[in-house]
Amino acid sequence: MTRFLLAGAAALGMMTGTALAQSSGHSSTTTAQTTTITPSTVAPSTSVYTSAVGQGATSDGDQTASSSWSSTDSSGARTDTVVTNKTYPLSGMITTTKTTTVTTNGVAAETVLTTNTYPARYNRAPETSTATRTYVVSAK
Secondary structure, eight states: OHHHHHHHHHHHHHHHTOOSSOOOSOOOOOOOOOOOOOOOOSOOSEEEEEEEEEEEEOTTSOEEEEEEEEEEETTSOEEEEEEEEEEOTTTOOEEEEEEEEEEETTEEEEEEEEEEEOOGGGOOOOEEEEEEEEEEOOOO
8 A cells, every 4th residue: 555655656746846755966946937918008990880781672673772881990080981782673784883982181082983793694794993083071
């Protein structure tokens, strides 16, 4: 029984790195390092975000679906994006319009990307056009 206790103690000593009945002339020093992490004082990159979705149809069967979102970052720059899909059932064409407006320091830069997509039976590639403009936003 004593033999098992001594073997268990020796195994425990080996696992924990302690010596059992032996002493070495070496000394060890343990140093502890503390790292302090301070939270960032910088504002988040996006401070305001809003979105909206809508859809509708006209009497001739044309359908419209719109999605819009807006964000303002910590510097005050505002980005507004509106995506509108219109379907025309008689021709099968789908028009997608994406309008992105970025306003920084009272100057707005607007980009409008329009894509017309046709059904496969027309054998036509999508038509894309882009228009840009810059204007000064008046103070409210």
